[in-house]
Amino acid sequence: MLLSTVILGWIGVFLFLLIALTFNKLANHNELGFLHILMAVMYVMWLPVPIAMTHLLNSEALQVGMIFGILYLSMMIITMAFQTGHIVHIEKELNKSTIQEERSDHMMATLSGPFELLANILKCMWALFLSIAFWETDNFIWAIIMALFFLLIIYFLSILVDTSLLKRIKFFGRFHPNPYLF
Numbered sequence: 420m421l422l423s424t425v426i427l428g429w430i431g432v433f434l435f436l437l438i439a440l441t442f443n444k445l446a447n448h449n450e451l452g453f454l455h456i457l458m459a460v461m462y463v464m465w466l467p468v469p470i471a472m473t474h475l476l477n478s479e480a481l482q483v484g485m486i487f488g489i490l491y492l493s494m495m496i497i498t499m500a501f502q503t504g505h506i507v508h509i510e511k512e513l514n515k516s517t518i519q520e521e522r523s524d525h526m527m528a529t530l531s532g533p534f535e536l537l538a539n540i541l542k543c544m545w546a547l548f549l550s551i552a553f554w555e556t557d558n559f560i561w562a563i564i565m566a567l568f569f570l571l572i573i574y575f576l577s578i579l580v581d582t583s584l585l586k587r588i589k590f591f592g593r594f595h596p597n598p599y600l601f
Contacts, residue, residue, distance in 0.1 A: 424471035431464030452507035459499035466492050469545065476552045484548020487541045494538035501530045536579040543572035 438457050445454050469488030473481045509523045550565035581587060 420467075421471055421475065424467040427464045427466075428468055431461045434458075434461040434464065449510060452503045452510070455499045455503040455506060459496050459503065462492050462495045462499065466496070468492075472549065472552075476556055478552035478555055480548050480555070481552040484545050484552065487548065488545040491538050491541040491545055494534065494541065498530060498534050498538070502527070505530055532582055533579060536575050536582065539575045540572055540579065543569050543575060546571075 434457055438454060438461070442454065445451070466489070469485040469492070472488075473485040505523075505526050509526070546565045546568040550562045550569060553559070553562035553565060
């Protein structure tokens with residue numbers, strides 16, 4: 420199980436690097452749908468990681484954390500797949516007829532916004548349990564890194580609250596979505 424997870428994990432890392440290196444070129448050619456499906460496949464490759472980490476670290480805390488990790492990755496796979504379909508559909512329709520850009524923005528807000536923010540909050544929760552598991556196994560450097568990563572929950576929660584409120588609060592308006600953190 421561990422070897423197959425490592426292989427799939429490295430395939431996911433390779434896809435991440437491919438996305439990072441080709442992002443500008445693909446975006447300039449309006450191939451955002453292809454980028455999203457690559458991200459979905461990347462997350463699919465990482466899906467066994469929470470199970471393997473739980474097995475490898477043999478931590479009771481991580482057994483709970485594994486649920487957050489699997490939910491996070493599953494949610495990202497689902498949202499990337501839906502976004503791919505939407506992006507490709509809208510681009511094809513825009514070339515054939517005039518569709519309001521507002522419709523497209525509405526659908527992207529529905530398919531990404533709070534859904535991806537909630538997924539990232541689950542990712543932070545997984546990082547918390549990873550931090551606990553690393554601390555229990557005396558991997559203090561990784562425990563500190565995961566604890567710092569967990570602190571991103573403040574960022575994601577702030578943006579989620581800001582996007583969920585009808586009447587905005589100035590404090591939450593200070594936080595802006597960053598695609599690299601997502």
